[in-house]
Amino acid sequence: MLTYIAKRFVMMLVTMFIIITATFFLMHAIPGGPFSFDRALPPRVEAALEAKYHLDKPLMQQYLDYLNGILHFDFGPSYIYFGQTVNQMIADGWPASAKLGIASTLLILVFGVPMGIIAALNRNRTPDRVTMVISTIGVVIPSFVLATFLLYFFSVKLEWLPTFGVETWQGYILPSVCLAVGPICGIARLARSSMLDTLNQDYMRTAESKGLSRGRIIFAHGLRNSLIPVTTSLGVTFAALLTGTFVIEKIYAVPGLGRYFVYSITNRDYTAVMALTIVSSAVVLVAVFIIDILYVLIDPRIKLYDQ
């Protein structure tokens, strides 16, 4: 078990290292530095700026400094907001994104899993058909298109909910619904097929012939076994939602990490782009790592050392 964890951990670090390196060199290979404005700066100002941000050092030195900074969770200064560090901006943006992510994940849990289970228990009957049609639509439609339709009906036509901003709790409703619909439908489909798989197992028939009640069969034997793949998928979704989403945050003007990411892309704030890339991939990678380990713990049938 320990060897397996160690192996996974090293694998995660290697991936992280590759992401950091690739991000760093890609960002530094872009023609035109962060201080190339429309009007050329006086050479002395430019030299002073470059010295301040250590851009005058050799690239390898900058790279090692950057790696060292990341080890101390220091992502350096922002190139656009003078005097602000990227760390501060991440700290500012994360709460809104995280709240949104948690709200969406709760929605996914409350709606997605039961939808899939109910569909599976009523296989090929009306509830199943309805769920499958809805979930196909939900999986297919892109989140920003859904956001548009929801905005149009609930904010413009009915005027029930605010069009943008998260100053009030109502502001969180539309964005979290938009974020949740796709995963809800995905999870529902996954839960359905996984539950169907479980229902066909021999031990389910055994449980039935032992004379257990239907509720006990479904909850104690069916659910426990069929929720394993669902947990995995849910974990990754949660990690991805936690670090913010680009389009939904932009549409609803949520002051979160995703909107800030888009903003720093358009403003060429390279340190911020690098930091956000690294942070959001790190969160996903750590989540996958934890899930992989949990997976082995909750499902002893999985053979560790094969992988």
Added chain:
Amino acid sequence: MSETHGGDIIKDWTPLAPDEKDAETTSGVTTTYWQDVRRRLWRNKLAVTSLLVIILILLASVFGPGLTGKTYDAQQLALRNMPPRIEIQTAADGTNFFIHPDLKVFLANADGLVTEELAPISAKLKDKVFVYKYNGGTYYLNFAAGIKFEDENHQPLPQKKIVWNKNYVLGTDSIGRDMLTRLLYGGRISLLVAFVVTICTLLIGVLYGGVAGYYGGNIDIVLMRVVEVLMSIPSTIYIILLMVYFGQGIYNILIAMALTAWLGMSRLVRGQVLSLKEQEFVLAAKTAGVSPIRIILSHLLPNSIGPIIVSATLSIPGAIATEAFMSYIGLGVRPPMPSWGILSNDGIGAIRSSPYQILLPSIAISLTMFAFNFLGDGLRDALDPRLKD
């Protein structure tokens, strides 16, 4: 009960018609695998409808932009934000007006052809009234409570009717470009990106996965580790990084998406090849001295073509969504070239005043995504009926 004589028997006997000859045999007409697939696909109404929709969308976006008589970047600033449906108000002397929700008054004809904007001669901002003079008549645009257009006696105009915008059937965008042309041209760009990316996915993924699966051993381990590492990077982030590096533009988004999209396909092909390569017909080919590349191309791939086709069909809507998404956050094709994502991005700001600007591209995207998904599902069921459920 009548006696049978030889002559009667002969009279009753008739030779079998050619189609009755095999009445006793139990087998039907033999059909090939692909005939079966086609039959199963035709029976799936949803998939056939989707196929028709896709063909229509393709035809519209290939030929449509040339047929509208307008270009995607021609602006007519005076006629910006023109909705597709307009209300024509007719005055007593027969002059037709169109009152724009942005508090502008246009001259129009009865069919819905908006001609020019009428400038107010004075404004009483305290009473929230604009005053217009045309053809000897005086008109008031009162926007104190709602928008009311009144004649000189402060009475509403006698006639109103809602007609289609004659000049711009789907209206114009915020800088006066024809929405219909832009929508069709945007479809061309979005579908082009989707198809080119899918073809690249096929080429790279099939080759990479095929080599990894066929050679196995260390080559497989190295190749698949690379895929694993690349897959663990969230793909949107990967594309965003590449686009920040490359800069906006249609070729750049093609390259960035093609570089990220082949990973799944290579895994799929590798799995297929792995399960097929131990079979006897491959052994036979090897014994006959067929080269590895030939074995991959003419024995292994044709036998795994089903899942590959399905995966390719299902990757098209994914590519459309990714392109729209990238354009939406300003990293896609370069304006003024439209794509469905750019149109959505342009339209979202005007969702209150001109909702059609965002609804039209959203509907186009959804329709295309549904069509490709249902076709992909139908193809999967048709290619392998056991996979149903």
